Amino acid sequence: MNYKRVIIIGAGASGYFSAIRIKELNPAIEVVLLEKTAKTLAKLRISGGGRCNVTHDCRSNSILLTQYPRGRSFLKKVFKRFSVSHTIDWFLANGVALKTEEDGRMFPTTNSSETVAEALEFRARKLGVVLRLLSSVVTIIPLSKDGFYAWQVNCNRGTNEMANAVVLAIGGFPKEAQYNMIKQLNINIIKPVPSLFTFNISDEYLHEMHGLSVIDARIKLQGFDETYNGPLLITHWGISGPAVLKTSAWGARWMNEKHYTTTVFVSWLNKTEDEMRTFLQNAIILNTKKMLVNLYLEGIPRRLWEFIIFRAGVLGSKISCELSKYEFNKIIENLLRMPFEIEGKTSFKEEFVTAGGIDLAEINPETMEIRKHPGLFATGEILDIDGITGGYNFQAAWSTAAIVSESIAKINDRA
Template identity: 45%
Template sequence: MNTKYDIIIVGGGAAGFFTAINIAEKNKNYKIAILERGKEVLSKVRVSGGGRCNVTHACFIPNELVKFYPRGERELKGPFHQFCSGDTIEWFANHGVPLKIEEDGRMFPESDSSQTIIDCFLLATQKLKIDILPLQSVQSLFQKDEGWKIETNSDTFLCKKAILTTGSNPKIWDMMQQLGHTIVSPVPSLFTFNIKDPRIKDLMGLSALATVKVKGTNLKASGPLLITHWGLSGPGILRLSAWGARILSEKNYQFILQVNWLNDISFEESIENLHEIKLENSKKQITTFCPFEFPKRLWESFIIAAGIHSELKWADISKKQIIALAEQLTNGCFQVNDKSTFKEEFVTAGGIDLKEINFKTMESKLLPNLYLAGEIVNIDAITGGFNFQNAWTGGFLISEALKQ
């Protein structure tokens, strides 16, 4: 038996729900369903942002916002002029969820709970009589007349318009490829670096603001670095992994990471600084007097790595030792041997080729009446609420395109 709908959305995540709600609010008579392959909907929303849901980012200028997207920067300019971070804040406020801005620009619900976002979406779908159908794993997609036929593991659906918000689902990508779309091969983005090095051994939990580079490339990022059990993490590393997703995949995650723990101070400047510090603090012991803003234990580790005896006073340090210390502080080289990904923050670079999408409507250029939103397309961003913003914007554009 074929179940008929005006619109079927495949994928019960953030993009799917936002798209469905916005379409239903603009078209009261549409019969809409969300198909979800799992038992639960919105599971990624639940765990995002450490369970708080990083809804968007307080960057309100479209031309600035696009700079946070390693893939999609050019294509998102137009869409962000239609629906940007400020519109997201207003949308959630109108749906009973006020957002707050944190110091780093990330925005969360005031409740600090992702459940607030989930409840907001579930309540809206209930009010708008949108059918949520879990355990519906799509097996095939066919163009039928002027619409689509969708076969799942347990039912067959017919609809006028189909919307895919399935994220990085290889099975759906394969179907899209069979229907003529180009898939940019997926590689991980947003991952941490596995490093075994005596300089950071037993310093788990310490963090410092730093600039990181991948040796032999133009890849560079700045931000807080966090020392972990397995190596280095934190916003600076995650940024670097996002911008370098393809390059680092080609290197098989084996490369030299150069760390400037003094952030924007050069090797030459640091030598000058250390000479001045030596003159002004000659009687102080080098281990007890750390002149830089990072943890004392990290400072002690650099002193050892520079071959300086911990009992020495600043006055006793030779020029050679100052050069060695400056090298450790501004150009510490660490061998990266692999990556680690956190499932809840996992993002994939890759997906449907952006050239094959109409970014005014998010409709496929190849398959009429098929729309795409979220991470199914080859768009991804660094952490900070940007991937969600892409989902909201895509959903809004689709709802505008389907407005009667």
């Protein structure tokens, strides 16, 4: 028997895309999209500061994969079949032209997430996807293999829906209890923890510099092996910017175990120790008669330089050429490894993703079907997949949804 009726739970990016692609590939299948809230695509609408960072302009899958702290080897198979170019082409064919920003992030040319949301909604409506809002699914029940329908989906208002196949597209949740509906099906959940956050640091001197940024800082957490570099922004609560967000993504689980309290070492320029020494030495040679505070160091804003000297315990009024070896070393130390105590985290522009979710070992990457439950599929952020900021999370949602849809649209002769 073919799949005649499919229930998709969750009208977010991956749920909508799955619904549309199933209908595009096999219009005969009845597709019902259940959404617990009164609004579709809520996260997508506020994403990317209201502009929706649809994907990242990275056409090499091997490079693309390096942007996912979790789910890399699983996505390798997925991206082979649906990757960035497919996303760009699909949206263009549906009236959403994308443009690439300098850092590779891709947005609709209209700079409005509404364009993306409306395109998905329009396409789904046109293809006859049935949307039921305010339908919060509470249980998913596998039915007898002999019956016509394989699944019963129960909603909070006492209504239920029957289907041949069910797609879990409910997004990520920071609390484990919110996965109960899935756990009841004996599906393993990897403990969810937040990813993509900024660091809270209570240092009033740092806070005074809020709004100031450097273009290529390097960050190292004490006890965590990796370092990450990129732009860094000083905020009125600590530090933010791509270097911090990357660190929070790769260190998401580690930082959770540390309860978001640890020491972070900031190198204000992404230079090796030798390079930094030469850099400072050259700045001094060019300005031997200048007061230290008036030295120009490319990439270090003046107020930050004053802070670095202050933290090094050196007087800014000192003449550069009179700097002692000890003072020189103290400045180098503070340029390369300025320590701060992290005392918690803050969401970045309310943007965060969940690290953790459905254990990928439970899923066949060729079909996105839960191995122990034929006819039950999963896509998007509910999976233990997450990317750094920059459009990678949406790309994972589009790609996994595309595979779900191909599997469902093409399956034949299955009860």
